[in-house]
Structure formats: C-alpha cells, structure tokens
Amino acid sequence: MEKQNFYETASPRMLEFDQIINKLQENACTLKAKERIRNLEPVMSESEVRAQLRETTEARILLDRYGDPPVTALEGIAELIERAEKESCLSAFELEKIGGTLTAVKRLKDYLCRGKACEISLPYYEENLDSLEEVRGELNQKIRSGRVDDYASKLLKSLREGIDRTQTKMREKADSVIRANKECMSDHFSTIRNGRICVPVKKEYKFRIGGSVIDKSSTGSTLFIEPPAVARLFEELQEFKIDAENEERRILYELTAMLSDQAEVIRQNAKTIEKLDFIFAKGKLSLSYEGVEPEINTERRICLEKGRHPLMDKRVNVPLDFEIGTGVNGVIITGPNTGGKTVAIKTVALSCMMAQCGLHVAAEKAHICMNNLILCDIGDGQNLSENLSTFSAHITNVLSILQKADQESLVVLDELGSGTDPAEGMGIAIAILMALKKSGALYLVTTHYPEVKTYAEQEEGVVNARMTFDKESLKPLYQLVIGEAGESCAFYIARKLGMPAAMLSDAARAAYGSQGLSEPGKVTENDIFLNPDSKADETGWKKEKMPHVRKQKAVHADAGLSQKFRRGDSVMIYPDKKIGIVCEPVNEKGVLCVQLRDKKIYINHKRVKLHVAAEKLYPEDYDFSIIFDSVETRKTRHQMERKYVDALLNLSEE
Numbered sequence: 001m002e003k004q005n006f007y008e009t010a011s012p013r014m015l016e017f018d019q020i021i022n023k024l025q026e027n028a029c030t031l032k033a034k035e036r037i038r039n040l041e042p043v044m045s046e047s048e049v050r051a052q053l054r055e056t057t058e059a060r061i062l063l064d065r066y067g068d069p070p071v072t073a074l075e076g077i078a079e080l081i082e083r084a085e086k087e088s089c090l091s092a093f094e095l096e097k098i099g100g101t102l103t104a105v106k107r108l109k110d111y112l113c114r115g116k117a118c119e120i121s122l123p124y125y126e127e128n129l130d131s132l133e134e135v136r137g138e139l140n141q142k143i144r145s146g147r148v149d150d151y152a153s154k155l156l157k158s159l160r161e162g163i164d165r166t167q168t169k170m171r172e173k174a175d176s177v178i179r180a181n182k183e184c185m186s187d188h189f190s191t192i193r194n195g196r197i198c199v200p201v202k203k204e205y206k207f208r209i210g211g212s213v214i215d216k217s218s219t220g221s222t223l224f225i226e227p228p229a230v231a232r233l234f235e236e237l238q239e240f241k242i243d244a245e246n247e248e249r250r251i252l253y254e255l256t257a258m259l260s261d262q263a264e265v266i267r268q269n270a271k272t273i274e275k276l277d278f279i280f281a282k283g284k285l286s287l288s289y290e291g292v293e294p295e296i297n298t299e300r301r302i303c304l305e306k307g308r309h310p311l312m313d314k315r316v317n318v319p320l321d322f323e324i325g326t327g328v329n330g331v332i333i334t335g336p337n338t339g340g341k342t343v344a345i346k347t348v349a350l351s352c353m354m355a356q357c358g359l360h361v362a363a364e365k366a367h368i369c370m371n372n373l374i375l376c377d378i379g380d381g382q383n384l385s386e387n388l389s390t391f392s393a394h395i396t397n398v399l400s401i402l403q404k405a406d407q408e409s410l411v412v413l414d415e416l417g418s419g420t421d422p423a424e425g426m427g428i429a430i431a432i433l434m435a436l437k438k439s440g441a442l443y444l445v446t447t448h449y450p451e452v453k454t455y456a457e458q459e460e461g462v463v464n465a466r467m468t469f470d471k472e473s474l475k476p477l478y479q480l481v482i483g484e485a486g487e488s489c490a491f492y493i494a495r496k497l498g499m500p501a502a503m504l505s506d507a508a509r510a511a512y513g514s515q516g517l518s519e520p521g522k523v524t525e526n527d528i529f530l531n532p533d534s535k536a537d538e539t540g541w542k543k544e545k546m547p548h549v550r551k552q553k554a555v556h557a558d559a560g561l562s563q564k565f566r567r568g569d570s571v572m573i574y575p576d577k578k579i580g581i582v583c584e585p586v587n588e589k590g591v592l593c594v595q596l597r598d599k600k601i602y603i604n605h606k607r608v609k610l611h612v613a614a615e616k617l618y619p620e621d622y623d624f625s626i627i628f629d630s631v632e633t634r635k636t637r638h639q640m641e642r643k644y645v646d647a648l649l650n651l652s653e654e
Contacts, residue, residue, distance in 0.1 A: 014378045015350045019311055020285075020359070027284040029071045032270075033277040042356035046370055049296055052358025057293045058122035059283025060360070062115045068284070069111050071277045072104035074270055081267065084260040089253050093146045098259060098266070099139030105269050106131035108276070122279065128272040130265050135258050142255065148248045156251070159244040166237040170197045173229040177209065184208055186222045196234060198224035282359055290314065291360025294351070294368040300407070300442060301325035302348065306364040309347045310354070318478035320347055324442055325369065328463045330433065332456040333446045334485055335467030340478035341446040342378065342414050344467070348444060349374055349412045369442075372408040375401040379414065391425075394418070398432060407440030416447045426451045437461065453485040561586040564605060568614030568624055574607050582614075583628050595628055 012018040021037060028034045043049045062069070080094050090098075109131060115123035142152035150157050174190035174197050182188075184205035190197055193215040201209045201223045212231065215224040226234070259266070285291075289310040306319035318340070324331055333341050351361045355368040377397045398413065405411050417429030426449040433455060436443045445452075456464045464485040467478065495504055565571065569582040571594060584593035586605045593602050618624075625634055 014376045015346055015353060015374075016311055017350060017353055020350070020354060023288070024281055024285050024359075027281040028277050029073050030274045030277045031073075031075065032274040033281060036274075036278050037281065040357050042353060042371075042374075043358065044370070044372065046296060046298060049356055049358065049370070053293050053296070053355070053360070055122060055279045056282040056286060056358055056360055058118075058120040059279045060286050060291075061118055061120060062111075062122065063280065063283050063287055065118065066111060066114060069276065069280055070104055070107040071273060071280065072101055074101065074273060077101055077266070077270060081259065081263045084256050085263050087260070088256070089249065090256045090259070092143050092148050092248075092252065095139055095252065095255050095259075096143045096146055099136060099143060101266075101269075102131050102136040102139070105129050105273070106133075106136070108273065125272060125276055129269055132262055132265060135262055138258060139255060142251060148251050152251050153247060156244060156247045159240055159247060162240045163237060163244060166233055166240060170230050170233045170237065173227060173233065174199050177227045177229075181205070181209060191224065193224045196226050197230050198226050201225050286360035289362045291362050292364065292366060294355045294361045294363075294366035296355065297367060297369050299325065300329075300369050301367055302352065302369055302410075302442065303365075303367040304348065304351060304361070304363050305366070307347055307351060307366065308362040309343055309350070310362040312343075319364075320344055320480055322348055322480060323482065324444070328461055329441070330437060330443045330445065330456070330459075330462040331465050331482065332433075332452055332462060332485075333444065333465045333467065333480070334448065334453055335469065339467035339469060340480075341467050343478070344480050345412045345414060345444045345446060346378065349376060349410065352410055370408070371410045371442075372406070373404055374410045374412070375405055375441075376412045377401060377414060378412065391418070395428075402432070402435050402439065405436065405439040405441040405443075409439070409441040411436060411439075411441050411443040413443065413445045416445050416452070417449060418447075422449075425449070430455050433459075433462070457485070561588075561590055561605060565592055565608065565610065566614050568618050568622070569610055570612040570614075570617060571608045572611045573601075573603060574609065579611060581627060600628075 012021065021040060024037045024040070025034050028037060043052065077098065080090060080098060084090055109126050109129050112123040112126035112129075116126075142149055148156065150160050171190060177199050178185050178188060178190060181201075184201055185199065186202050187200040190199055192198070196214050198214050199209065199211075203221050203223055206213075206223055206225075209225050209227070211225040211227040213223050214226050216222065217224075289308070291310070301323075302325055303323045304320055307322060308314060308317045308319060322331075322344070333344060335341055351363070351366065352368055352371055353374055355361055355366070356371065361368065377394060401411055401413075413432070416432060417425035429447055429449055429452050433443075433445065433452070436445075437459070453464055456462045463483060465480055465482040466484050468481060491504060491507065494507070495501075565582045565585055567582055567585060571580055571582055572578070573580060573594065573596075578596060580594040580596045580601075582592060583595045583600060586592045590605050591602050592605055592608065593600055594608065625637070629637075
C-alpha cells in the first residue's frame with residue numbers, strides 16, 4: 001500500500017500523528033534513522049507489523065534494564081570511506097573520526113552482549129557488528145588529538161626530536177647575539193618574523209650585526225635580522241620538517257589503505273547502527289508515554305483498556321475503555337461540548353495508526369486490527385482558497401471517504417452533519433451512517449443530533465456511546481460509556497447557571513413543541529434536562545443597574561469672542577504681563593494666537609487683555625505679513641505672485 005493512499009484522507013495532522021513523528025525523530029541519532037522515521041507509514045503485512053512491534057518491545061526491555069545504547073551519529077563516515085576507496089589520503093582528523101566510530105561500535109557490541117541475558121532476539125544484532133579491533137588499535141595508537149602521534153613510528157619520533165633540538169639551538173644562538181650586542185638591540189628577546197628567528201637591531205647599528213634583514217618595524221627604527229648561525233640551523237630545520245612531513249604522509253596513506261580494505265565491513269556497521277537507532281528510537285518513545293505492545297488481529301476488532309492519548313499528560317488524561325468489532329461495526333458518540341468526544345475518537349484512530357507503524361500504544365492493554373485505510377474527517381476543514389464553507393469542506397471530504405471505505409477500513413467522523421440547517425444536517429448524517437454500514441467498515445462518529453441516537457438504537461450493528469458529565473460541578477468527566485446515548489445537557493446547564501424558567505419554557509417550546517412544557521409559561525420538574533432544585537426566579541431576574549453612555553455636549557461658539565480681538569491688536573498676557581500682537585483672532589474654543597518678541601503662542605482669551613487697538617497702531621491697509629511672516633516667506637510669496645502675473649500676460653499675448 002502506498003503512503004499517499006493511506007494518508008490521503010487520514011491526514012497525520014488530523015490525528016496529530018505528525019507530532020508523534022517529530023517526537024520519534026528527537027529520539028534518533030543518525031540521519032538515516034531520522035529519514036526513515038520521516039517516511040514512516042503503516043504496514044499492510046500482518047507478520048511484518050508483528051515483527052516491528054516485537055522489535056519495539058525488545059528495545060524497551062533493554063532500555064528499561066541497561067539504559068540508552070551508545071549509538072553514534074555517523075555523519076560523514078560514508079563519504080570518508082568512499083574517499084579512502086578512491087586511494088585518497090585521509091587527514092589525521094578524519095582518521096580519528098573513523099577511529100571514534102569503531103570505538104562506538106565496540107561499545108554498542110558490549111551493550112548488546114549484556115542484553116543477551118534477557119533472552120530476546122534484538123541483542124543478536126551484535127553479530128552484525130565488527131569493531132575491527134586491529135584497525136581500531138592502529139588508529140587509536142597512531143592518531144591522537146587530530147594529528148599523527150610522535151610514537152606512530154621510530155623514524156617520526158627521531159625526526160620530531162631533531163626538529164625540537166634544532167629550534168632550541170636557533171633560539172640559543174639568537175639569544176647569544178643579543179647578549180653580546182646589548183647596546184645595538186631594541187629589545188632583550190629574539191622574535192619570529194616570517195617564520196624565521198630574528199634579533200631586533202636598532203637601525204643605526206645595522207652594519208654591526210651580520211645577517212639578513214627579514215623584516216622591519218612599522219616606524220623603520222628597528223630591523224629584524226637573522227644571524228648567519230641561525231640561518232644555517234634554519235636550513236637544517238627545514239630538512240627535518242620535510243622528512244617528518246613525508247613520514248607523516250606515509251603513515252596516513254598506510255592507515256587509509258587499511259580502512260579501504262575494510263570499507264564493506266564499515267558500511268555494514270553503519271547500516272546495522274542506523275537500524276538499531278531506529279528501533280531504539282521507537283523504544284524510547286514507548287518509554288516516554290509508558291506504552292505497551294498491542295495484540296494484532298485481522299478479525300476487525302479494536303479494544304483499548306485504559307487507553308490514553310500519547311501526547312497528553314498521563315496525570316490529567318482520563319483513561320479510555322473502548323471496544324468495537326464484536327458484532328458492532330459503528331459507535332455513535334454523543335455528549336456535551338468539550339466533553340472529550342474528539343479526544344476519544346482521536347485516541348482510537350491514532351492508536352491504530354501507531355500500532356500499524358510498529359509503535360507501542362498508550363494503554364494498559366490493547367487489541368488492534370489491521371486496517372487498509374484510516375479515513376478521517378476531524379476539525380474545521382474550511383478551505384478559503386477554494387471558497388468552500390465548513391459544511392462544504394466536510395461533505396467533500398466525507399464523500400471521498402465513502403468512495404474509499406470498505407470492510408478493511410476504519411472511518412472516524414467528528415461532528416457529523418454540522419455546519420448547516422439542523423433538519424437537513426440530521427438527514428444527511430443518517431444517510432452517511434447508512435452508507436458506512438453498507439461499506440462494512442468500522443466507524444466512530446460524534447454528533448449532537450437526537451435523531452442519530454434513535455437511529456443507533458434501532459439499527460443492528462450500531463451502538464450509542466456517551467461522554468460522562470458531572471451535573472453538580474458542570475464539568476465533563478471525559479469518560480466514555482458504550483451502550484448509552486448521551487445528552488447535550490444544554491437546558492440543564494442553562495438552568496443551573498441561572499436562566500429563568502420563562503426563558504427555558506420558550507427554549508423547550510422552540511425545540512420540542514408543546515410537549516416540552518407541562519404548563520405554558522412555566523417549567524416544572526417533569527421538563528427534560530431541567531434542574532428542579534434550581535433557585536432561579538420562575539418569571540425572570542432583576543435587571544442589574546449598568547453604566548450609561550455619556551454623550552458629548554455640543555460646543556456652541558460665542559459670537560462675541562470672535563470680535564473681542566482683531567489681527568494687529570496689541571495685548572497684554574497675564575500673569576507675566578508680556579506685550580504681544582494678535583496674529584489670529586479667537587476661535588470657537590476661545591483660543592487666539594499671539595506674536596511675542598521671539599515666538600508665537602496659542603493662549604486662552606481669558607488670559608489676554610487689550611492693550612492698544614490695531615487701528616491706533618497701523619494704517620487701515622497695513623501689510624501684517626511684515627510682522628508675522630519671515631523674510632524668506634515674504635520673498636517666496638512675492639516671487640510666486642510675480643510669476644503668476646507674468647504667466648497671465650503670456651497667455652493674453654498668445
């Protein structure tokens with residue numbers, strides 16, 4: 001069965017299987033194992049499912065007894081082995097990495113060997129691992145800290161000792177030159193410039209110290225000179241280094257060749273480690289939610305004892321007891337909103353999908369049947385991009401499900417028939433249930449329609465179920481009871497929360513007609529879903545006094561204010577008694593603009609008193625822009641006016 005077909009309508013996201021995959025990947029170390037987990041899909045072969053589940057169980061046994069296995073990541077090992085086979089010389093760092101991998105192989109072999117005491121099959125994967133003790137010993141002996149070790153060969157040890165001796169002699173010769181010519185030196189110590197040991201000589205004493213100028217200071221006052229004796233030792237040093245480098249290369253080639261000869265063994269080690277990494281990842285996941293190995297059957301039976309959703313905290317998750325398939329192919333679950341209906345059907349479907357992927361189930365005991373498809377319609381499938389309403393999206397999905405479902409399928413539908421007219425939605429819901437029964441599939445359906453409950457009671461092979469509800473605390477108990485129809489409890493909750501009896505009477509009449517009322521306008525103990533002990537007022541409630549919206553008062557402008565001050569009036573501003581000139585008269589808010597010596601201000605008219613009226617200070621046609629506008633502003637205005645007149649003249653001439 002192709003993955004695309006299985007997941008086509010059973011989206012991993014719908015059942016939160018994608019989150020299970022993410023957690024499983026977190027438990028893996030190797031890239032190959034992570035890739036395999038990403039592509040994990042339900043298996044169609046019963047024997048293969050049983051084998052994979054058994055591997056998960058045995059991994060769990062080893063984890064419980066011995067802890068996590070020493071699995072290494074193996075990044076880049078395949079590429080290094082391929083290069084070794086092409087007769088490329090691997091670096092010391094790369095050889096050390098492979099040596100570390102072989103050490104990890106040995107530790108994993110030891111871990112699995114201890115596990116043979118459990119008398120299970122998984123530890124015998126140890127026989128597929130070869131730590132290549134001889135190769136590993138050579139690598140660990142000759143490569144250390146990312147370099148060829150001094151003791152990798154006698155020749156290399158001798159050459160490196162020669163390098164050390166020569167470097168010491170060079171330093172001693174340079175220091176002796178400094179001691180003998182202290183007055184010529186700018187420092188008391190030799191230094192290395194351009195890879196050569198030099199003495200720091202003052203520029204004016206250049207010709208007193210023999211040797212080659214290697215470098216000079218930034219100011220040019222100091223010359224770094226290599227004395228002749230040091231130069232002769234430098235040539236000797238280079239010969240030692242060349243010989244040592246050749247010996248190192250010989251050793252690296254030798255070790256690379258050893259790995260090349262064992263390339264296939266190393267590849268087999270990698271494959272085995274990656275498979276074990278995948279198996280132990282499943283075991284670690286099972287350990288995280290205390291899973292168990294389910295019993296697999298082909299008799300179309302699903303049974304969960306104390307089942308839990310694996311992504312929910314065990315401390316708050318109410319265990320689920322569920323069974324279907326023993327003469328019952330369909331379960332119709334009803335109950336109040338937020339009562340756990342969706343979680344219940346997700347738990348069942350997710351458990352089935354996980355089991356068929358070789359994963360343990362979060363339960364005390366479980367029987368899971370093989371399914372060719374797990375078909376789901378859960379949640380709001382509204383598709384705005386395709387302009388589909390919630391109802392349209394649900395129906396489109398359900399029709400696709402009905403086309404695929406057969407006697408080996410599991411169908412899970414949430415809130416069947418919702419999102420449309422209740423009467424029509426109820427009819428569609430029953431029609432879908434009838435089609436599901438004809439298909440022979442196992443199906444779990446949640447709904448609020450009372451007619452669907454009646455259908456389930458009357459139809460053979462279909463059974464009602466309900467989610468329990470505490471009527472005292474008004475809280476769901478998240479427990480599934482098979483064989484009983486649930487109730488929405490809407491009237492009961494409303495009554496409990498204080499809805500008046502008169503309103504409940506109206507609600508009952510609207511929902512159930514006159515049969516819903518014992519007496520018009522009054523709700524009694526016999527009315528369905530109602531609480532006879534409620535202390536709510538039978539006629540209604542006393543209206544609480546609530547705050548009122550305060551409208552803004554209309555602002556009416558004082559006609560006298562606009563005439564109080566005119567442009568150009570000299571005024572006195574209180575309390576500072578500053579003198580200014582009115583730029584803008586009083587507006588509807590009682591504010592005017594006054595020009596002071598250095599700035600303009602806006603001030604309430606009550607703080608302003610007329611000092612000298614404008615007509616006493618200025619001629620009738622006086623240009624106040626001279627006072628109130630800047631020189632730049634006036635210049636710009638004149639230019640604009642002049643250009644405007646010129647433009648009119650040009651137009652008239654044309």
